Amino acid sequence: MIAVAESAISIRNLSKTYPSPFRRLRAFFRRPVKEPVEALREVTFDVHSGEIFGLIGRNGAGKTTLTKIVATLVQPTTGTVNVRGNDSVFHDEQVRRQIGLATAEERSFYWRLTGEQNLMFFARLHGLSDRIAKQRIRELFAKLELEEVARRRFGEMSTGNKQRLAVARALLPHPPVLLLDEPTRSLDPLAAARMRELISSLAKQDPPVSILLTSHNLAEVETLCERVAIISRGRIRAIDTPQHLRGLTSKSEQVHVTVSGLNGTNESERISFTRQVGDNELDERLRDLQSRGARILDVETLRGSLLDVLEMYESKGETQ
Amino acid sequence: MNGIRLLPRRIFAFVARDFRLFVSYRMQFFLRIISVLAVVTTLFFISKISAGFTDPRFTQWRDPFATWLTGLAVLNYFMTGFSSLANSIRQEQMQGTLESVLLTPINLPTVIVASSAWDFLETTFFSFLYLFFGRVFFGVQFRGSFFLAVIFLLLTTVVLACLGILSASFAMVFKRGNPFGIFLGAGSALFSGVFFPTQLLKEYAGPTLGNISLLLPTTHGLQGIRQVLLEGHGLSQVTQPLLVLLGFLVVLLPFSLWVFSRAVRRAKREGSLIQY
Numbered sequence: 169m170i171a172v173a174e175s176a177i178s179i180r181n182l183s184k185t186y187p188s189p190f191r192r193l194r195a196f197f198r199r200p201v202k203e204p205v206e207a208l209r210e211v212t213f214d215v216h217s218g219e220i221f222g223l224i225g226r227n228g229a230g231k232t233t234l235t236k237i238v239a240t241l242v243q244p245t246t247g248t249v250n251v252r253g254n255d256s257v258f259h260d261e262q263v264r265r266q267i268g269l270a271t272a273e274e275r276s277f278y279w280r281l282t283g284e285q286n287l288m289f290f291a292r293l294h295g296l297s298d299r300i301a302k303q304r305i306r307e308l309f310a311k312l313e314l315e316e317v318a319r320r321r322f323g324e325m326s327t328g329n330k331q332r333l334a335v336a337r338a339l340l341p342h343p344p345v346l347l348l349d350e351p352t353r354s355l356d357p358l359a360a361a362r363m364r365e366l367i368s369s370l371a372k373q374d375p376p377v378s379i380l381l382t383s384h385n386l387a388e389v390e391t392l393c394e395r396v397a398i399i400s401r402g403r404i405r406a407i408d409t410p411q412h413l414r415g416l417t418s419k420s421e422q423v424h425v426t427v428s429g430l431n432g433t434n435e436s437e438r439i440s441f442t443r444q445v446g447d448n449e450l451d452e453r454l455r456d457l458q459s460r461g462a463r464i465l466d467v468e469t470l471r472g473s474l475l476d477v478l479e480m481y482e483s484k485g486e487t488q
Numbered sequence: 489m490n491g492i493r494l495l496p497r498r499i500f501a502f503v504a505r506d507f508r509l510f511v512s513y514r515m516q517f518f519l520r521i522i523s524v525l526a527v528v529t530t531l532f533f534i535s536k537i538s539a540g541f542t543d544p545r546f547t548q549w550r551d552p553f554a555t556w557l558t559g560l561a562v563l564n565y566f567m568t569g570f571s572s573l574a575n576s577i578r579q580e581q582m583q584g585t586l587e588s589v590l591l592t593p594i595n596l597p598t599v600i601v602a603s604s605a606w607d608f609l610e611t612t613f614f615s616f617l618y619l620f621f622g623r624v625f626f627g628v629q630f631r632g633s634f635f636l637a638v639i640f641l642l643l644t645t646v647v648l649a650c651l652g653i654l655s656a657s658f659a660m661v662f663k664r665g666n667p668f669g670i671f672l673g674a675g676s677a678l679f680s681g682v683f684f685p686t687q688l689l690k691e692y693a694g695p696t697l698g699n700i701s702l703l704l705p706t707t708h709g710l711q712g713i714r715q716v717l718l719e720g721h722g723l724s725q726v727t728q729p730l731l732v733l734l735g736f737l738v739v740l741l742p743f744s745l746w747v748f749s750r751a752v753r754r755a756k757r758e759g760s761l762i763q764y
Binding site: 275 | 494497498500501502504505508509512583584585587588589590591592593594595756757758759
C-alpha cells in the first residue's frame, strides 16, 4: 500500500541507443563499424514518494544505463526522466541536488585518502560548510558503523566497509531520492541485515526517501520493495508488487501446515496440499483441522519465486 | 548564481584533496626540489663555458644562465596551463572517480578548472624555485616590472589554457589525453627560444622551419617576459608580443569553448564521459 502517490522519479518512453562511435570516419577508412547498441526501449514507470522500488534483470538488461540516465551521467536518446519535477537533461544540476547514488564500484573513491577525507571532499562539492559536513559525516559513520575505520585510508579498508562508505557518501546531502546498486553485495550477513534495516527506515522517515534499488539478490528485493520492475533486453516486462509478480508464473501454490494434537497425539505432523491462488481451500482445511482438535503450529505457502518470473520473461524474450 | 557562490568552496575542495594526495608522497616532493636545484646548478656551469662569447645581436642572451632560468620557469608554467586541463579529466576518468564527482551538483567546466587549481599552485612554487635558486645561490639579477611580467605570464597561460580546453575536449571524446602535448611540449622547447634564440633557427634551418616559432604563443609570451625581466623594458616597448598574445586569445577562446560544449554534448550522448 502506497500512502502518497506523488512521483519522485517519473520515466516516460525512455529509450537509449549507444551510437557507433565515429561511424562515418571508420567507414571512410574502411574500418569495421560496430552496430549501435540498444540499451533501453520505451521504458515507462514511476517511483512514488517514499517508495522502495526494485529493478531486477540479468546482466546487460539495461539496469545500469537506466540508473545512469536518472543520475544525469548519460543522456537518453528519446523520452524523459523527471526527478521531483526536474528534467534530467535540461535541469541536470537540479536533479543531482535531489539524488544520491551508491554503487558497488570501489574505484569511485581516492584510495590514498582516508574515509573521512574522501567524504569531506564530496561534502564540499555538495556545497556543505565544513562545520555541517563534519557533523553529517560523524552521524553517518555512527549510523553505518564506520567510526573505527574513519581515519583509515580507503585502499586499506575491507570491501564491506568500502561499500558502506559508498552508501554514506550517497546520503551526505540528505537526498530525497536514492539510487542503490546492489547495496549489500559485499556485506557479511549481519551487516547486510543492518543495511536492509537502514534502507527500510529511510523510506519511512519524515520526509521520506524514495529509493530505486537494483539488485541480483531477489530475496532482498522481495523483502524491501513495495513494487518491482522486471527488465529484460532493455524493456520493462512487468511492474507489480512482489506478491503479484510471483503469482504470474503459477496459479497454484504449495501449502504446508504443521499441526499437533491431531488424532489425540501430541506429536507434530506436517500436512501438505496444493491449492489454487485465491480459492477457499486453505480456510476450509484449517477449519477442518481445528474441528478435529488440532493446534495449528505453522502455515507455509510456496508459490513461484521472483526467479521463476525472471526466467519466464527471459525465455519469452528469447522466443520473440 | 548558486554555482558562482559555491565556486570558491569547490575549488578549495579540489585543492585540499590534491594537497592531501600530494603530501602522501613526501619523498617525491623533496626529490623534485633537489632536481630543480641540480638543473639550475648544471645550467650555471654550462653558461660558464660560453661566458663572454655571446653574439651581440641577441640582446636577451647576454647572460644565458638568467635567460635559461626564466625560460625554464616560464615554460613550466605554460605547460601546466596547457596540459593540466586535459590531464585533470583524463586522470579522473582513469581513476574511476569522474563519475562520483559528476554526481554532485557541479558542472563539467567547474570540475576541469577546479581540478587544475592545485597544478597551478604547485607549478607556481616550482617555477619560483628556479628563479629563487638562481638569485640566492648564483646571484642572478632580475629587473623591470614584475607586475608586467605577471601580466604576460597570465595572458600566455590563458591562451595555452584555450589549447588545453581543446585538448580536454579531445580527451573526453576520444579517451586519449593530451594529443597536442607532443607538439606543444617538444615544440615549445625547440621553437620557442627556451634554450637558444629563435633567430638561430631561421639562420640554420631556413625561414619555413624558423617561422614555426611565430605560431607558438609560448614564443611571444617568453619574449615579452624576458624583455621585461632581463632587459627592463616597459609597457610601450613590449606592445608587439602583447598584441600577438591578445590576437591568439580573441581567436582561441571562443573557438575552444565552442568545441568544448560540443564535446560535452557528444560524450553525454555516447556515454563515453565516464568510461576510461
